[in-house]
Amino acid sequence: xxxxxxxxxxxxxxxxxxxxxxxxxxxxxxxxxxxxxxxxxxxxxxxxxxxxxxxxxxxxxxxxxxxxxxxxxxxxxxxxxxxxxxxxxxxxxxxxxxxxxxxxxxxxxxxxxxx
Amino acid sequence: xxxxxxxxxxxxxxxxxxxxxxxxxxxxxxxxxxxxxxxxxxxxxxxxxxxxxxxxxxxxxxxxxxxxxxxxxxxxxxxxxxxxxxxxxxxxxxxxxxxxxxxxxxxxxxxxxx
Numbered sequence: 001x002x003x004x005x006x007x008x009x010x011x012x013x014x015x016x017x018x019x020x021x022x023x024x025x026x027x028x029x030x031x032x033x034x035x036x037x038x039x040x041x042x043x044x045x046x047x048x049x050x051x052x053x054x055x056x057x058x059x060x061x062x063x064x065x066x067x068x069x070x071x072x073x074x075x076x077x078x079x080x081x082x083x084x085x086x087x088x089x090x091x092x093x094x095x096x097x098x099x100x101x102x103x104x105x106x107x108x109x110x111x112x113x114x115x
Numbered sequence: 116x117x118x119x120x121x122x123x124x125x126x127x128x129x130x131x132x133x134x135x136x137x138x139x140x141x142x143x144x145x146x147x148x149x150x151x152x153x154x155x156x157x158x159x160x161x162x163x164x165x166x167x168x169x170x171x172x173x174x175x176x177x178x179x180x181x182x183x184x185x186x187x188x189x190x191x192x193x194x195x196x197x198x199x200x201x202x203x204x205x206x207x208x209x210x211x212x213x214x215x216x217x218x219x220x221x222x223x224x225x226x227x228x229x
Contacts, residue, residue, distance in 0.1 A: 001161075004158075031214055033216045035216070041221070042205065042219045042220060042221045042222050043159075043205070043217075043219045044219075045216035045217070045218075048214060048215070048216060050214070058216070092158060092159070094159075094216075096214075102147040102149075102209030102210070102211060102212070102215070102217060103147075103149070103161070103164055104149075104161075104216075104217060105161065106151075106158045106159040106160075107158055108157065108158040109158050
């Protein structure tokens, strides 16, 4: 498995501002993923971040709103830009370990509230 | 595209009773199936997974799941639940490509009665 940490654990932000979420893994991983969990809902994949290449976004998510960086094999950031109350969610990063297709381990999540 | 259905939004079980949470998937090829648990304020913890082979898989915390291809199901079971099992349970499917994310069901909220 892998140990994943996220910062911040929670934040309250004003409409129109941005929040950058950090995800740190205790080992080198190829694939990192970002998910959104809206209140009382399931998880929805935002994008896949592969080190050394541009992130791949799912339908309904765009780079201008959710820019992602993946500077090395243990770290990634997700920025949620131009915040609106609809962005209030839990944002989770996950990693897939090399050689184990699709088996993902999740960070504790970042709870974002937009006022 | 793949999809996952968890038909039960809430389930209430008495402590010590058996549990079965239902999961149906839709995917054209052999699926990679997972059950995750999310306790209040916590991230997701992997309970168990199915890739291939034996259709009955054992997981952590005394959980097991059975893959039934003919029914497109991957139901989660536990013979005797504990109060600490109260949580949200998510079934998920992957394509096996390793580079794709998982598709999750809407979750089942498990309530344990004393």
